Amino acid sequence: xxxxxxxMSWQNIVGNKMxxxxxxxxxxxxxxxIIALITIVQGVIDEANSxxxxxxxxxxTIQAYGTPLKRGLSYSEVEELSTIENVSGVTxxxxxxxxxxxxxxxxxDVSIEGKNEVFFRESKDIISYGRGFNILDxxxxxxxxxxxxxxxxxxxxxxxxxxxxxxxxxTNYTIVGLVNEDSSSDIMSAFGSTDSNGKVFIPYTAAMNMxxxxxxTALDISVSDTNFMDQVMDDVELALNKAFNYKDDSxxxxxxxxxxxxxxxxxxxxxxxxxxxxxxxxxVGGIGxxxxxxxxxxxxxTEIGLRKALGAEPSNIQVQFLIEAIFLSLFGxxxxxxxxxxxxxAVSGVIGTTFKLSTSAISLGVxxxxxIGIIFGWAPARKASLLNPIDALRSV
Amino acid sequence: MEKEIxxxxxxxxxxxxxxxxxxxxxxxxxxxxxxxxxxxxxxxGSGKSTLMNIIGCxxxxxxxxxxxxxxxxxxxxxxxxxxxxxxxIGFIFxxxxxxxxxxxxxxxxxxxxxxxxxxQEREEIAVNTLIRVGLDDKLNHRPNQLSGGQQQRxxxxxxxxxxxxxxxxxxxxxxxxxxxxxxxxxxxTELNKEGRTIIMxxxxxxxxxxxxxxxxxxxxxxxxxxxxxx
Numbered sequence: 363x364x365x366x367x368x369x370m371s372w373q374n375i376v377g378n379k380m381x382x383x384x385x386x387x388x389x390x391x392x393x394x395x396i397i398a399l400i401t402i403v404q405g406v407i408d409e410a411n412s413x414x415x416x417x418x419x420x421x422x423t424i425q426a427y428g429t430p431l432k433r434g435l436s437y438s439e440v441e442e443l444s445t446i447e448n449v450s451g452v453t454x455x456x457x458x459x460x461x462x463x464x465x466x467x468x469x470x471d472v473s474i475e476g477k478n479e480v481f482f483r484e485s486k487d488i489i490s491y492g493r494g495f496n497i498l499d500x501x502x503x504x505x506x507x508x509x510x511x512x513x514x515x516x517x518x519x520x521x522x523x524x525x526x527x528x529x530x531x532x533t534n535y536t537i538v539g540l541v542n543e544d545s546s547s548d549i550m551s552a553f554g555s556t557d558s559n560g561k562v563f564i565p566y567t568a569a570m571n572m573x574x575x576x577x578x579t580a581l582d583i584s585v586s587d588t589n590f591m592d593q594v595m596d597d598v599e600l601a602l603n604k605a606f607n608y609k610d611d612s613x614x615x616x617x618x619x620x621x622x623x624x625x626x627x628x629x630x631x632x633x634x635x636x637x638x639x640x641x642x643x644x645x646v647g648g649i650g651x652x653x654x655x656x657x658x659x660x661x662x663x664t665e666i667g668l669r670k671a672l673g674a675e676p677s678n679i680q681v682q683f684l685i686e687a688i689f690l691s692l693f694g695x696x697x698x699x700x701x702x703x704x705x706x707x708a709v710s711g712v713i714g715t716t717f718k719l720s721t722s723a724i725s726l727g728v729x730x731x732x733x734i735g736i737i738f739g740w741a742p743a744r745k746a747s748l749l750n751p752i753d754a755l756r757s758v
Numbered sequence: 759m760e761k762e763i764x765x766x767x768x769x770x771x772x773x774x775x776x777x778x779x780x781x782x783x784x785x786x787x788x789x790x791x792x793x794x795x796x797x798x799x800x801x802x803g804s805g806k807s808t809l810m811n812i813i814g815c816x817x818x819x820x821x822x823x824x825x826x827x828x829x830x831x832x833x834x835x836x837x838x839x840x841x842x843x844x845x846x847i848g849f850i851f852x853x854x855x856x857x858x859x860x861x862x863x864x865x866x867x868x869x870x871x872x873x874x875x876x877x878q879e880r881e882e883i884a885v886n887t888l889i890r891v892g893l894d895d896k897l898n899h900r901p902n903q904l905s906g907g908q909q910q911r912x913x914x915x916x917x918x919x920x921x922x923x924x925x926x927x928x929x930x931x932x933x934x935x936x937x938x939x940x941x942x943x944x945x946x947t948e949l950n951k952e953g954r955t956i957i958m959x960x961x962x963x964x965x966x967x968x969x970x971x972x973x974x975x976x977x978x979x980x981x982x983x984x985x986x987x988x
Contacts, residue, residue: 366871377859668855671816673844673872673920675837751816755851 364685367678371686374658375693385654386694388647389734393698393727394705395640400633400723401706405715407629414622420591421484422583422598425614429606434577439605443583446597450586451480454566454578462562463529464517472513473558474530476569482508484584492524492539499538500565507535512560514540528562531572535564591619641730647694648734655687655742659749666746667754680747687739688732695731699724760791763923763955764813769822771808782808783819784978790924790957795950797966798959800975807928809975810959814849814926815842827923844873848917848925852932854909856901862888862912863897869920887915891945907938914945918954925949927958931965943968 375382428434435443444452456476462469482494489508499506507528514523523537541563570576585594595617606612659666666679703719710717771783782805790796800806811817812824815831818839824831827846834842843849848869856865866884875883888897891911901909910930917925927946931939947968950956958969966972974981 373859664855665857668851668857669868669872670840671814671843671847671849672869672916673840675840675872677837678872752811755816755855 364681367682367685368689370682371689374686375689378658381654382690382693385650386647386690386697388643388650389691389694389731390647390698390701392640392644392647393695393731394702395643396637396730397699397702397720397723397727398705398709399636399640400726401703401718401720402709402715403629403632403636404720404723405706405710405718406713407625407632408718409715411622411625414618414625420585420588421618422585422591422595423616423618424581424583424598424602425616426579426581426602426606427612427614428577428579429609429612432577432606434575434579435581435602435605436577439601440578440581443581443598443601446583446594446601448585448587448590448594449583449598451484451584453478453481453484453582453584455481455580455582456566456569456573456575456578457580458569458573459558460531460572462513462517464526467517469513469516469559471559473561474569474572475561475563476566476573477563478566480584481563481582484582488541489539490542492537494539495563495565500567503565503567505533505535505568506538506565508539508541508563509537510541510561513562516560530562530564533568533572535562588619591617637726644730644734648691648738651687651691651734652738652742654690655683655739656745658686659683659742659746662746663749663754666749667751670749670751671755676747679749680743683743683746684736684739687743688735691731691735691738692728695728698731699727702727760793762789763792763794763827764788764790764957765823765825766812767823767825769809769812769819769824771805771812771817772820782978783812785822786978786980788973788980790955792955793950793953794971795946795954795956795969796958796971796973797969798957798973798975798980799961799963799966800959801961804975805978806959806961806975809980810926810928810957813924813957814847815839840872844869844920846923848920848922850910850913850917850925850927850930852929854901854906854913854933856909856912856916858901861898861900862893862904862915865901865912866916866919869916873920883919884915887918888912890918891915905938906934907941910934910938910942911945914942914949918949923955925954925956927956929960929962930958931960931962939965 479495527534602613707717766788769786863884867880870880
């Protein structure tokens with residue numbers, strides 16, 4: 363019986379192709395809008411999120427401007443920070459712009475990053491070839507450098523750069539490693555100069571000499587157990603307050619985990635808001651379905667009367683029209699899902715986020731459209747089932 | 759003694775029209791035996807459509823008793839009436855009322871679907887009844903590919919498919935030309951000879967004579983007419 367109702371509904375939908383198509387258009391637009399918006403927002407936020415995670419989940423970034431009397435932190439104060447409980451390492455960070463020379467070639471506007479061995483230890487997978495700095499490099503003040511892809515491409519086209527020398531600010535550095543493209547960023551450089559011609563990492567002591575500064579103004583603290591993030595933050599702030607004699611605005615501590623949390627809250631807000639806007643079009647689509655079903659009922663009064671005369675019970679008629687409405691909206695929902703995913707796929711390609719199939723968005727779209735079919739199909743189906751067969755048959 | 763299939767006792771039907779009660783059937787008494795071919799003859803407005811609706815269990819009388827195949831139909835729910843229609847009545851309409859998107863075979867299967875007959879059985883019955891009305895070569899034609907006479911034959915096959923107690927025909931030749939109408943009436947006569955009980959409602963006295971009994975309806979009253987000479 364149900365199978366027959368399904369077949370009959372299907373025949374009726376297919377028999378009125380143009381009208382069925384126009385009717386489901388509202389649902390298609392609504393569902394695809396919801397899916398596209400949710401998937402795109404999710405993609406963008408996920409992307410931002412993963413960048414933050416790359417930059418430093420479990421990392422505290424400190425900007426120690428210091429006071430007019432005391433610019434930045436001394437080596438020993440940095441050492442002290444690394445003894446705080448749950449701190450696994452401290453990386454001083456210094457970025458200057460300089461030109462580098464290899465043989466006859468000059469490359470300007472290169473970002474010189476001063477780092478230590480902790481940086482390479484904490485940023486796993488950052489080295490794609492060769493090695494990072496080790497403790498020996500730091501202690502014996504070796505003139506070593508790690509370069510990124512851009513430098514490799516411009517100065518060492520088709521050559522193995524390991525063991526080669528480059529001249530930075532008059533000093534020779536031996537290249538010991540190559541970093542891969544994506545992970546060569548930290549939070550400062552992510553927000554700072556990105557239009558440099560490439561990046562060279564050198565031991566931070568050498569970078570400080572090059573820049574002519576004696577104190578450290580920027581550093582990252584790696585936290586071994588992120589559950590103790592707040593505790594570590596407090597301890598770090600206490601140590602810094604001591605170092606800068608409790609002067610206001612002498613330092614800034616950024617916890618990336620809290621930024622990630624804020625980002626997630628933002629994502630939820632966006633999703634709810636955009637979903638709400640898109641569901642308005644679903645409502646309109648639902649009204650379209652209802653309208654089509656009402657037209658269909660009055661157009662088919664004869665058929666309904668005939669079916670009743672041939673022994674159809676009111677419930678048979680109601681089920682048939684309900685199935686038709688659900689079919690229409692589900693069909694629209696499915697097209698909407700496909701269209702929505704396609705749009706979000708295209709958009710993610712354009713704005714450069716990763717496209718991720720969101721099952722929740724799909725089930726939302728399909729569930730929504732089926733629900734609309736039931737809600738907006740109910741009244742017309744009921745109307746059809748209550749038609750008096752005599753009136754219906756006599757209308758012709 | 760022939761089996762009594764339908765008995766109407768003092769059937770009254772009143773409609774409300776514009777706030778006024780209008781009595782359409784004013785105490786109808788009618789008995790039909792199994793195997794009869796009876797014409798109900800009357801002009802429009804005589805109440806014959808209303809009578810047909812009550813016989814066809816599409817409507818219930820305001821008062822009076824209506825026994826169909828041993829069952830009192832006067833006080834049944836709409837759902838039960840559906841079941842009675844499905845089992846007892848085979849409808850044939852003036853304008854055929856075939857579903858345009860379905861093939862002849864599918865149209866004939868329609869009552870069987872509501873009678874919850876299995877798909878395989880349905881197809882078998884549909885094919886056989888269509889062969890019976892002489893449409894063995896039109897099984898998969900749609901109504902618009904058939905002539906009026908052929909369409910009415912499909913409708914007759916549809917009415918027969920459930921093996922109903924009564925064939926109830928409402929002006930079956932009203933939309934057909936004279937010769938096609940004659941052929942349809944001859945089919946009715948044949949079916950009657952095979953033992954079908956047929957009740958035909960018409961305003962056409964010539965058509966009515968195909969029946970072996972004619973009752974006349976006028977202004978809501980029924981009167982036995984002449985014996986037909988089928």
